[in-house]
Amino acid sequence: MTKSVSVKELVDNTHLNVFWGKEYLDRPITTSDISRPGLELTGYFDYYPSERIQLLGITETSFAKHLPEKELTADMTKMCQPDTPAFVISTDIEPPIELVKACKNAHIPILESKLNTSRVLSNMTDFLEAKLAPRKSIHGVLVEVYGLGVLITGDSGIGKSETALELVKRGHRLIADDRVEVYQQDEQALIGTAPKILSHLLEIRGIGIIDVMTLFGAGAVRSETKVDLIVHLDIWNKDTKYDRLGTEKDSVQIFDVDVKKINIPVKPGRNLAIIIETAAMNFRANSMGYNALDVFDNQLNTLIKDNGSRDTKELKKGDN
Structure with a gap:
């Protein structure tokens, strides 16, 4: 049986806020890997990891602003797959309207944080790895x-x-x-x-x-x-x-x-x-x-050496 963590558990343990979709926080998360959908915003979906949390930061949202509305709507709709747990928006950024509409249609919650993208990524990864690890x-x-x-x-x-x-x-x-x-x-x-x-x-x-x-x-x-x-x-x-x-x-x-x-x-x-x-x-x-055995060995070797020198001197005296 595949282990999973609910989106609600993620929210409660990583200081995230729910922007939209409180009634859908029971969606399961089955992997600790986090996706930052940059290529997907260009229309490339051949290897889209839809089962991951989708994290959007300043880079992704800034790029999205320059896309035509029709194209952005199509991309956001494709990103909202049945197994997508949630979208997370970092750095206190307003989520794109097209993403909000797509998530509402697919019943996928949108989470937000005031923290920067790297910090949010680290917090979520640490929590999920601990919960989902064998x-x-x-x-x-x-x-x-x-x-x-x-x-x-x-x-x-x-x-x-x-x-x-x-x-x-x-x-x-x-x-x-x-x-x-x-x-x-x-x-x-x-x-x-x-x-x-x-x-x-x-x-x-x-x-x-x-x-x-x-x-x-x-x-x-x-x-x-x-x-x-x-x-x-x-x-x-x-x-x-x-x-x-x-x-x-x-x-x-x-x-x-x-x-x-x-x-x-x-x-x-x-x-x-x-x-x-x-x-x-x-x-x-x-x-x-520090190793006490090494200290003992050194002291023992020194003692043997000193005793050997003393015995040698006594033998020389005896010869004389």
Whole structure:
């Protein structure tokens, strides 16, 4: 089934005003691509993307003013196809009369904005890409720790929600519990959000479902965040070798984005909230070019070199 967004949702989320056609705002938008119909005003319709939002700015409307009325009427009528969601006029420009007549006949709404064309284009594209992008549901908990989106995964009952609760108490923010909806924003960024029915809610075994925003305030929650790091909780196994120096480079590919993953063994007595805080801070430090393992290696090499020099001097003294 093709995903779609209504024109009304676009109006409500991108600061657009309805010039005409309030009763037709239920028309569906099925693509995030926006068309600027310049060639169409010259009569070229061989590749007209009629399913897109049609955006007219200063360039298009200025050109339209110089066209004969009959020719402009014909072009505007051709642009008003059954699958055309809406026309948007930027920069507070008065829509051409011919366009208004054609839209009224085809029941296509006309939207307007005081913003310039580039700004309107950017706002609409960002909103539509977020709404229409393919989504994946991941079992886990998403929290924002020191500004970084940390996705906590692991087997059911291992303590993901309890760890998230402790992180919230320590001043961090909850995005989603149990189910995280993830979509790709661009080539390098994944965005995680909560299903609407689970927004702000956290399930704690023995207590039940709690509303984090009600108990801890609006500052304890956030609607969405970028997924920067995956922390996977594993039940401690004495026969398993765990990374002790940070040399392992594990990652998970979600859509086209590789997200760094670290595995944390879980056993009684370990404070997972503090460990995840530290993991987030260490990830940020690594992103800024600092690596504690490199520092350790340099210090170790220096120590070996110094000890080697000292041993050499003592051997020379012994020979003398």
